[in-house]
Amino acid sequence: MYSPTTRVLTVLELLQAHGRLSGPDLAQRLEVDGRTLRRYIRKLEDLGIPVLAERGRYGCYSLMPGFKLPPMVFTDDEALAISLGLVAARGLGLAAATAAIESAQAKLERVMPAPLKQRVRALGETVVLDQRPSAPAKDNQALIALSLAAYQQRRVHLQYCSAQDVVTERDFDPYGLAYRGRRWYVVGHCHLRQGLRSFRLDRVRAVVPTEQPFVPPADFDAVRHLALGVASIPRAIQIEVLLRTDMETAGAALFDSIGLLHPVDGGVLLHSQADDVDWFARELARLPFDFEVHQPPALREALHRLATHLQQPAALIPAGT
Numbered sequence: 089m090y091s092p093t094t095r096v097l098t099v100l101e102l103l104q105a106h107g108r109l110s111g112p113d114l115a116q117r118l119e120v121d122g123r124t125l126r127r128y129i130r131k132l133e134d135l136g137i138p139v140l141a142e143r144g145r146y147g148c149y150s151l152m153p154g155f156k157l158p159p160m161v162f163t164d165d166e167a168l169a170i171s172l173g174l175v176a177a178r179g180l181g182l183a184a185a186t187a188a189i190e191s192a193q194a195k196l197e198r199v200m201p202a203p204l205k206q207r208v209r210a211l212g213e214t215v216v217l218d219q220r221p222s223a224p225a226k227d228n229q230a231l232i233a234l235s236l237a238a239y240q241q242r243r244v245h246l247q248y249c250s251a252q253d254v255v256t257e258r259d260f261d262p263y264g265l266a267y268r269g270r271r272w273y274v275v276g277h278c279h280l281r282q283g284l285r286s287f288r289l290d291r292v293r294a295v296v297p298t299e300q301p302f303v304p305p306a307d308f309d310a311v312r313h314l315a316l317g318v319a320s321i322p323r324a325i326q327i328e329v330l331l332r333t334d335m336e337t338a339g340a341a342l343f344d345s346i347g348l349l350h351p352v353d354g355g356v357l358l359h360s361q362a363d364d365v366d367w368f369a370r371e372l373a374r375l376p377f378d379f380e381v382h383q384p385p386a387l388r389e390a391l392h393r394l395a396t397h398l399q400q401p402a403a404l405i406p407a408g409t
Contacts, residue, residue: 095120096128100137108150167204170196171211231265233295234274238262243302247294248287255293256280261302264310265289275310277302286314315344325384327360327368332378341375365390 095118102109102117109117115125129139129149138152174189193212197205237244246260258280265274271288278285327347331338338349338356347360358379362368369390372379381388 266310
């Protein structure tokens with residue numbers, strides 16, 4: 089699940105954090121054997137990082153005394169991006185996010201000059217993003233494994249638990265991952281259902297990588313797919329509205345999951361479904377362009393009630409005020 093490069097850097101981080109570690113201890117932490125560990129140590133040495141190896145019964149590995157990595161240098165814009173990224177990560181429902189964010193912040197501050205450190209700390213402690221709290225994840229393993237598989241375009245074997253607690257297994261081609269509605273999703277081709285499917289990561293029980301490659305669709309948009317999936321859920325009332333505008337303006341004014349947009353003569357046709365016409369009438373009323381309701385008649389009536397309701401307060405205002 090981890091690349092060799094990641095493990096080599098983990099060796100360096102462990103030696104920096106603990107000073108001295110025995111070979112068996114390092115190998116156990118990395119979940120590798122002694123031969124593989126020695127290969128990682130040689131890789132660090134090839135990169136110019138001096139690792140001392142003390143042999144014998146109580147032998148251990150350590151960095152050469154006085155050795156320090158060259159400091160990272162960030163521009164103000166780079167520091168801003170990192171700090172805001174750490175702030176945003178707090179609301180993404182990642183397992184053990186708080187501890188990981190604080191640890192990352194501390195490591196960055198150790199190599200920053202004092203003025204930049206102060207600016208970064210100020211952002212981290214005073215900036216708050218308007219994010220609804222996410223459902224906490226049990227761990228990040230599914231996110232890590234599926235994002236790697238999507239990047240490498242490798243099929244995985246997925247074990248998934250449905251909302252009804254039914255566990256199924258399938259081969260799956262992960263096209264991409266998305267965060268929507270306070271949850272993480274993976275979207276791709278399901279070989280069990282032979283079609284495009286999305287799965288909640290908090291319901292993924294196991295991810296087993298395979299060597300089978302796949303080719304994803306060009307310019308696939310996982311967020312867009314999730315939005316269209318929500319818009320296509322069968323609901324009680326079928327809606328069709330002609331929007332007197334163009335596709336770009338309609339797309340900017342409406343959120344994706346409200347329905348499907350199609351360009352037509354005279355504007356954009358909105359196909360949607362809803363269980364509450366009064367709610368849909370309020371969404372239409374805030375649009376900055378004209379529209380025409382084709383169906384259902386109940387939506388026209390809901391808009392009329394809304395207009396009457398809004399006119400009542402205006403009628404109570406004395407003229408000339």
